[in-house]
Amino acid sequence: MKEIDKRNRLNEKPFSFQTSKNQTVFLFYRGKQVKILKGGEAEKFLARMNLAKDDHEIQLLLAKATGNFKRGNERSK
DSSP, X not given: OTTTTTTOGGGGOOEEEEEOTTSOEXXXXXXXXXXXXXXXXXXXXXXXXXXXXXXXXXXXXXXXXXXXXXXXXXXXX
């Protein structure tokens, strides 16, 4: 997993998520909503989150779920 996060950006914990009553999952990057997961996609995501071993793995799952956050050119503000 060391090769995936070479610059240790996930240690800053930029990603977070919230789950609503109807199992809709809202994904956030630095406090801004970037994606919404519903239905089967949300269920699969929550199942993966329950299996995560540590905070770093949770951040990696969130980064992958949000999509286009691989290039390293994301703006800081």
